[in-house]
Amino acid sequence: MNTPVDLPRFHSTCPHDCPSTCAIEVEKIDSHTIGRVYGADNSYTQGVVCAKVARYAERIHHPDRLSQPLRRSNKKSADGVFEPITWDDALDIVAEEVQSTIAKYGAEAFWPYHYAGTMGLVQRDGINRFRNCLGTSQQHNTFCTTLADAGWNVGVGAKRGADSRLIEESDLIVVWGGNPVNTQVNLMHHIATAKKRGAKLVVVDPYKTGTAKQADQHLMLRPGTDGALATAVMHLLVKEGYADRDYLSKYTDFTAVTEKHLSEKTPQWAADITGLSVQEIITFARLYGENKKSFIRVGYGFSRSRNGAVNVHAVTCLPALTGAWKERGGGALYSNGALYSNIDKTLIEGLDRVSDVRVLDQSRIGDILTGNPMDLLDGPPIKALFVQNTNPAVVAPESNKVIKGLLREDLFVCVHEQFMTDTAKFADIVLPATMFLEHDDLYVAGGHTHVQMTKKIVEPFGQCRSNHQVLCELAARLDLEHPGFNMTEWDLCDHTLKASGLHDAETLYKEHWQDVARDFEGSNFLNGFDTPDKKFHFSPDWSRVGPNYQSMPTMPDHWEVTDESSGSYPYRLVAAPARQFLNTTFTETPTSVKREKRPALLVHPDDLMALSITDGQKVRVTSACGNLLVHAKAFEGVQSGVVIMESIWPNSAFEEGVGVNALVSAEPGFPNGGGVFHDTAVKVESA
Numbered sequence: 001m002n003t004p005v006d007l008p009r010f011h012s013t014c015p016h017d018c019p020s021t022c023a024i025e026v027e028k029i030d031s032h033t034i035g036r037v038y039g040a041d042n043s044y045t046q047g048v049v050c051a052k053v054a055r056y057a058e059r060i061h062h063p064d065r066l067s068q069p070l071r072r073s074n075k076k077s078a079d080g081v082f083e084p085i086t087w088d089d090a091l092d093i094v095a096e097e098v099q100s101t102i103a104k105y106g107a108e109a110f111w112p113y114h115y116a117g118t119m120g121l122v123q124r125d126g127i128n129r130f131r132n133c134l135g136t137s138q139q140h141n142t143f144c145t146t147l148a149d150a151g152w153n154v155g156v157g158a159k160r161g162a163d164s165r166l167i168e169e170s171d172l173i174v175v176w177g178g179n180p181v182n183t184q185v186n187l188m189h190h191i192a193t194a195k196k197r198g199a200k201l202v203v204v205d206p207y208k209t210g211t212a213k214q215a216d217q218h219l220m221l222r223p224g225t226d227g228a229l230a231t232a233v234m235h236l237l238v239k240e241g242y243a244d245r246d247y248l249s250k251y252t253d254f255t256a257v258t259e260k261h262l263s264e265k266t267p268q269w270a271a272d273i274t275g276l277s278v279q280e281i282i283t284f285a286r287l288y289g290e291n292k293k294s295f296i297r298v299g300y301g302f303s304r305s306r307n308g309a310v311n312v313h314a315v316t317c318l319p320a321l322t323g324a325w326k327e328r329g330g331g332a333l334y335s336n337g338a339l340y341s342n343i344d345k346t347l348i349e350g351l352d353r354v355s356d357v358r359v360l361d362q363s364r365i366g367d368i369l370t371g372n373p374m375d376l377l378d379g380p381p382i383k384a385l386f387v388q389n390t391n392p393a394v395v396a397p398e399s400n401k402v403i404k405g406l407l408r409e410d411l412f413v414c415v416h417e418q419f420m421t422d423t424a425k426f427a428d429i430v431l432p433a434t435m436f437l438e439h440d441d442l443y444v445a446g447g448h449t450h451v452q453m454t455k456k457i458v459e460p461f462g463q464c465r466s467n468h469q470v471l472c473e474l475a476a477r478l479d480l481e482h483p484g485f486n487m488t489e490w491d492l493c494d495h496t497l498k499a500s501g502l503h504d505a506e507t508l509y510k511e512h513w514q515d516v517a518r519d520f521e522g523s524n525f526l527n528g529f530d531t532p533d534k535k536f537h538f539s540p541d542w543s544r545v546g547p548n549y550q551s552m553p554t555m556p557d558h559w560e561v562t563d564e565s566s567g568s569y570p571y572r573l574v575a576a577p578a579r580q581f582l583n584t585t586f587t588e589t590p591t592s593v594k595r596e597k598r599p600a601l602l603v604h605p606d607d608l609m610a611l612s613i614t615d616g617q618k619v620r621v622t623s624a625c626g627n628l629l630v631h632a633k634a635f636e637g638v639q640s641g642v643v644i645m646e647s648i649w650p651n652s653a654f655e656e657g658v659g660v661n662a663l664v665s666a667e668p669g670f671p672n673g674g675g676v677f678h679d680t681a682v683k684v685e686s687a
């Protein structure tokens with residue numbers, strides 16, 4: 001598209017599931033058309049956005065966008081055939097199916113299912129109001145943050161941390177188990193500013209990512225072994241006098257027992273577990289000990305293992321040991337979610353209507369739809385599913401089972417979507433959804449500290465309707481009464497903001513964002529941590545953060561519960577995010593697909609040789625859960641024995657229509673569940 005110069009620009013916020021929640025400016029060509037997207041001049045975004053969102057015109061004006069309601073006209077299959085119907089007919093069918101399901105099997109047989117296609121509070125979480133008013137099955141959100149939340153909260157007490165803008169004042173930045181070059185590019189901008197001042201960057205990641213390539217030290221460990229690395233680093237910090245004894249006694253529960261425990265966790269012990277050399281561990285420990293202005297940016301990646309919460313907790317012990325929290329530019333950040341906990345979501349989520357119903361594990365949708373009684377918590381089978389904002393046929397673990405469930409002829413499925421995703425293909429009714437530039441919403445951010453308000457910039461494409469509109473229409477048909485169903489999106493935001501003591505919607509929109517950061521002392525817990533005794537906990541009480549805590553280690557350690565490689569499955573698979581996609585979003589835009597080329601399995605050249613496989617050859621990858629075909633690619637930046645598949649390509653991008661999550665187990669992580677996407681032992685064979 002040729003974009004004329006000097007187009008008017010409108011403020012908005014990137015809605016995608018990304019810690020950056022970039023403040024953006026969108027060029028508007030006419031009432032239906034946008035030009036390019038730019039980063040706004042916000043103190044965190046700093047004018048930077050990722051390439052995939054800069055070219056958002058490719059997505060919003062995509063020729064394959066859903067534009068009208070559709071009804072399935074063939075038997076359920078991965079190749080759904082659909083015919084257009086009117087909105088009224090489509091909504092009537094959905095309402096009738098919901099009503100008859102509830103009449104026959106009870107409200108818990110209906111499962112509204114959602115996740116984070118948009119992060120706007122109204123468009124994402126309004127489905128909770130719908131659930132609460134109907135008394136349907138609820139959802140335990142375990143795709144993404146559960147494991148990291150548990151690991152962070154058990155020691156620190158609340159999901160917040162050091163101000164990410166202070167990275168620019170740090171002397172050492174440790175990006176631990178995240179790949180911001182792919183997943184939150186403006187963090188790299190802050191790191192680059194620090195590097196210009198001479199700061200060092202360390203990256204802890206099983207493979208040489210774009211972020212690792214920029215590091216002064218890359219600790220390329222085996223997946224699932226971060227607890228061992230962090231514990232051995234603590235062993236050295238104590239031994240070599242880098243522990244801040246005053247800080248430890250004032251702010252933490254560190255005792256002689258902790259010290260005795262650490263004294264046994266030698267670098268050699270960790271080297272054997274992690275596959276790193278003793279020298280690499282010593283070098284990192286000294287670098288960390290010598291630089292008190294050290295900022296650990298805790299990523300999600302290393303939490304996505306069965307022992308992920310234990311690993312995250314072990315890493316949070318480091319700044320508590322050296323007292324790095326005392327320094328500007330020191331400490332750690334995982335997410336700032338708790339900064340917004342005072343936002344009153346009663347109207348949006350119908351929190352005044354919560355009832356005692358079962359809560360089903362989002363990641364176990366395969367077992368749930370195929371009727372596993374344990375997962376159904378001895379309740380009725382799911383007979384109707386309403387999906388908004390997520391693509392579970394691809395993103396959920398054990399996708400073969402998810403698809404088996406979606407294929408059930410006795411299961412009514414409605415999917416509200418922007419594209420004909422692999423999930424929508426199994427639907428009985430498909431409804432077309434607006435994109436963020438076509439509706440109003442309110443955003444908070446994990447990676448920074450701003451609340452933002454956005455207004456529709458262009459008219460909805462075709463007959464698309466927003467999530468809020470669709471829920472209100474269904475609520476009317478189902479006689480649900482709640483003030484939230486009678487308000488516009490804007491009014492919902494306005495009431496919510498006012499009830500929360502924030503700027504009203506119009507002011508917030510005009511000012512673009514409101515910074516809710518705490519001061520330095522508050523952010524860095526210098527008035528105490530958010531645990532019951534105000535101390536950081538080296539000895540975590542896991543029972544505080546989840547029900548399955550009984551066997552968990554009570555000190556920082558390596559915990560051997562991962563899907564370890566064995567004779568049958570000799571490789572460890574990491575299913576990391578691809579740069580040009582955002583989960584499965586953008587897998588439809590031509591430039592993203594062109595840049596990612598095709599699904600690939602990155603394999604160390606020594607392993608390729610041992611397997612008698614050549615670079616580019618097709619291989620079959622098998623785990624205990626499933627198998628798929630993919631092309632192998634020689635890649636030196638990974639330990640022998642570890643393989644990487646950047647994703648999440650649609651299942652239909654694979655030769656047999658089976659994608660990466662067919663390999664990933666739906667076993668819940670400890671202690672509170674959570675998807676173990678990077679914890680899979682596999683076999684690789686030439687196909």
Ligand SMILES: Nc1nc2c(c(=O)[nH]1)N[C@H]1C(S)=C(S)[C@@H](COP(=O)(O)OP(=O)(O)OC[C@H]3O[C@@H](n4cnc5c(=O)[nH]c(N)nc54)[C@H](O)[C@@H]3O)O[C@H]1N2
Pocket residue numbers: 017018019144176177178179180182183184204205206207209222223224225226298299300301302303304305574576577578579580581582583584647648678
């Ligand atoms: N381009 C792009 N951006 C995204 C996404 C995307 O898919 N693509 N997804 C978005 C979403 S929903 C989220 S939650 C965030 C996630 O963003 P991140 O916090 O970056 O987390 P992950 O995406 O899970 O994985 C990041 C890195 O963790 C590494 N990793 C895996 N296992 C281990 C381990 O055991 N130890 C260590 N040290 N590292 C490990 C992987 O190799 C990978 O490089 O990104 C968001 N942004």
Ligand SMILES: Nc1nc2c(c(=O)[nH]1)N[C@H]1C(S)=C(S)[C@@H](COP(=O)(O)OP(=O)(O)OC[C@H]3O[C@@H](n4cnc5c(=O)[nH]c(N)nc54)[C@H](O)[C@@H]3O)O[C@H]1N2
Pocket residue numbers: 017115116117118123143144388389390391392395396416417418419421433434435436467575576577582583584585647648660661664675677
């Ligand atoms: N192998 C592997 N699997 C993973 C991960 C991994 O790292 N590796 N990461 C996991 C993580 S961290 C996450 S968060 C999940 C993410 O899983 P999902 O939340 O399912 O993320 P997406 O695949 O991006 O799907 C979001 C869908 O919502 C749609 N959508 C966007 N905006 C709207 C809207 O306003 N209305 C409606 N109705 N629809 C909308 C988009 O078109 C898209 O199809 O995936 C998990 N799965």
Ligand code: SF4
Pocket residue numbers: 014015016018019020021022049050051053054183184185186582
């Ligand atoms: S970096 Fe993340 S928040 Fe920013 S524009 Fe890209 S996807 Fe959106």
Ligand SMILES: [Mo]
Pocket residue numbers: 017143144145
């Ligand atoms: Mo996520």
